Amino acid sequence: MDPLTQDTKIAVQNVTKIFQSKQGKKQGHEVVALKDLSLEVKDGEFLVIVGASGCGKTTLLNLVAGFDKSSDGQILLDGNPVTGITPECGMIFQQYALFPWKTVQENVEFGMKMKRMPRKDRKARADRFIDIVGLKGFERSYPHHLSGGMKQRVSIARSLANDPKVMLLDEPFAALDAMTRQVLQEQLVRIYEKHRKTIIFITHSIDEALLLSSRIMVMTARPGRIAQEIINDLPYPRNAEVQLSSRYMELKRMIWDSVQAEVMKSMEVEAD
Numbered sequence: 001m002d003p004l005t006q007d008t009k010i011a012v013q014n015v016t017k018i019f020q021s022k023q024g025k026k027q028g029h030e031v032v033a034l035k036d037l038s039l040e041v042k043d044g045e046f047l048v049i050v051g052a053s054g055c056g057k058t059t060l061l062n063l064v065a066g067f068d069k070s071s072d073g074q075i076l077l078d079g080n081p082v083t084g085i086t087p088e089c090g091m092i093f094q095q096y097a098l099f100p101w102k103t104v105q106e107n108v109e110f111g112m113k114m115k116r117m118p119r120k121d122r123k124a125r126a127d128r129f130i131d132i133v134g135l136k137g138f139e140r141s142y143p144h145h146l147s148g149g150m151k152q153r154v155s156i157a158r159s160l161a162n163d164p165k166v167m168l169l170d171e172p173f174a175a176l177d178a179m180t181r182q183v184l185q186e187q188l189v190r191i192y193e194k195h196r197k198t199i200i201f202i203t204h205s206i207d208e209a210l211l212l213s214s215r216i217m218v219m220t221a222r223p224g225r226i227a228q229e230i231i232n233d234l235p236y237p238r239n240a241e242v243q244l245s246s247r248y249m250e251l252k253r254m255i256w257d258s259v260q261a262e263v264m265k266s267m268e269v270e271a272d
Contacts (some may be wrong), residue, residue, distance in 0.1 A: 007043045007044075009074075010040065011040050012041050013091055013247075014074075016034055016037070017033045020032055034056045034223055037056075037073075037224060039076050040102065041166075041227055044144055045198055046199045046200055046201065047200050048217070049217045050216060050218055051218055051259065054221075056219055056223065061200060069083075073269065086270070087115075089166045089168055090164035091159075092170070096151040097155065098155065099143075100142065100143050101138050101142075105126055108129060129158075132191065133153040133191075134233060149176050149183070165197075166199070167199045167201050169202065185208060189211065189238045203214060210242075210252060211258055215229065216229070218258045218262065219262070221265040234247060
């Protein structure tokens with residue numbers, strides 16, 4: 001890998017991750033999820049990772065977040081090795097991960113409360129980000145009173161309120177209906193344009209990748225490595241209309257061909 005540049009936020013250096021299978025006939029069998037994978041994420045970049053199911057996308061995100069450790073290689077955040085969970089990374093999951101007994105306000109304030117931020121300050125900050133994600137008026141609502149899209153907006157507000165250096169999103173909109181998904185995608189783009197957080201976003205949707213990203217990485221079939229890197233030069237602001245452009249269709253075709261090739265490889269491996 002090239003020497004780290006000054007604006008490198010995350011460096012994944014020759015990372016391999018091996019799991020031991022604990023089920024069925026392959027008990028004790030080694031599963032190589034990632035093999036000698038390297039990539040860099042620049043400060044303020046919106047990197048989207050796509051690839052076939054089982055290619056190691058979530059495994060990679062968990063390693064960056066510090067939820068797990070690599071079998072070989074290392075991950076650097078601002079030049080420092082990631083050795084465990086760090087507040088510098090905010091993780092947003094597909095299944096919301098909200099506290100059901102806490103209100104919207106209390107959920108968004110939670111991380112700040114753990115940091116012992118004064119009550120007045122954390123309330124003001126929570127109010128700001130609740131407003132940014134369009135949930136003003138729902139501060140006292142509990143998660144079971146909210147739709148799926150609203151719950152995910154609470155998750156985004158909570159992450160932003162904690163002011164992480166990096167936001168990690170693992171298919172956060174996958175369970176939502178198409179219209180809600182479109183609205184939240186455009187909302188996330190606006191938030192990114194305003195705050196310029198470093199973001200790593202995982203998705204199976206090529207359309208979602210093109211709407212959100214500044215750069216796209218296509219991963220190989222397992223064991224996961226980088227198959228292709230694509231710079232997304234679609235103009236901002238991004239919205240549904242950009243999907244009608246010829247450049248959008250050109251990029252989509254390029255990514256589809258790459259992903260399809262890796263899906264076929266993964267099917268061949270499963271057949272063996």
